[in-house]
Amino acid sequence: MSSFKTFKAKVVTAAALAASATLALSGCATGNDDAGDKIRIGIKYDQPGLGYQDGKDYTGFDTEVARYVAKELGYNEDQIEWVESPSANRENMLSNGQVDMIFATYSITNTRLKSVDFAGPYFVAGQDLLVQKDNNDIHGPEQLNGKDLCSVTGSTSAKKIQDKFASDVQLVQQNSYSDCVVALNAGMVDAVTTDDIILAGLGSTKANQGQLKLVGNTFTTERYGVGLPKGSDKCGKINAAINKMVETGEWEKALDKSVGESGFKYNQKLNPPKLDNSCSKPTQDSK
Structure with a gap:
């Protein structure tokens, strides 16, 4: 009887040790209490240099920043689930829980801040x-009178130039900025307009390298933020990750890797951003 008790005690002890080991291993799985099994990150799939799907690969500056932030939050790259996030669907995707965060040239505006939160920019x-490349006539929007200017259908970029800078500009609309670039290379339009880094990404593709150039005279301000569900508690941690990315030089490396082939020079008065721990607040000039 005593030998049976001794055997039973050994079994209980072994089970307890095994359970303790399992708990210890599971506690070390991510090193971060916030990290779950997966994180769903919304990106664009069709913007070279920013968010671009090439087979099973996802490339561009947005994806590089997203990877860095995810790692700082405790997620390995194989825990990232990339989700295509078209511009028109971004607020709904955050509100409906389809994604956890969005990096997709997502400008912080007062209107959007009513329904979602933003970390960043x-x-x-x-x-x-x-x-x-050989165009020496256009140095800014003021030189576009009488010229053909391409932008995407539904975009306000070209109309903004017509209203504020060149009333006689001829607007040409295409389904995508890639289509606009095809028209530009063919001499069908004189210029393409949208955000500078989007244009830099298009100019960095192998087909366009050495053929096109950015004018380098920006005339609006667009703050790209990390879209989050309303009421998120992640802004401080995400901003800290972005600050660390800047301080370590990884932000600069990611930008050069993504759009450097275009010769793009970012606005050093506005970049890289310096962030506090709070979510973005409405600004007077946001639209």
Whole structure:
């Protein structure tokens, strides 16, 4: 009887040790209490240099920043689930829980702040012009009178130039900025307009390298933020991650890797951003 008790005690002790080991291993799985099994990150799939799907690969500056932030939050790259997030669907995707955060040239505006939160910005862009490499006539929006200007159907970028800078500009609309670039290379339009870093990404593709150039004279301010569900408690941690990315030089490396081939020079008065621990607040000039 005593030998049975001794055997039973050994079994209980072994089970307890095994349970303790399992708990210890599970506690070390991510090193971060916030990290779950997966994190769903919304990006664009069709913006070269920013958010672009190439087979199973996802490339661009937005994805590089997203990877860095996710790692700082405790997620390995194989825990990231990339989700295509078209511009028109971003607020709904956050509100409905389809994604946990969005990095997709997502400008922080007063209107959007009513329904979602933003960490960041992680980049401050500005509207610019893309022209052929040998074009020396266009130095800014004021030189577009009588010229053909391309932008995407539904975009306000080209109309903004017509209203504020060049009333005689001829607006040409295409379904995508890639289509606008095809028209530019073919000489069908004189310039393409949208945010500078988007244009830089288009100019960085192999087909366009050495063929096009950015004018480099921005005339708007667009703060790209990290979209989050309303009431999120992640802004401070995300901002700290972005600050660390800047301080370590990884932000600069990511930008050069993504759009450096275009010769893009970012606005050093506005970039890289310096962030506090709070979510973005409404600004007077946001629209």
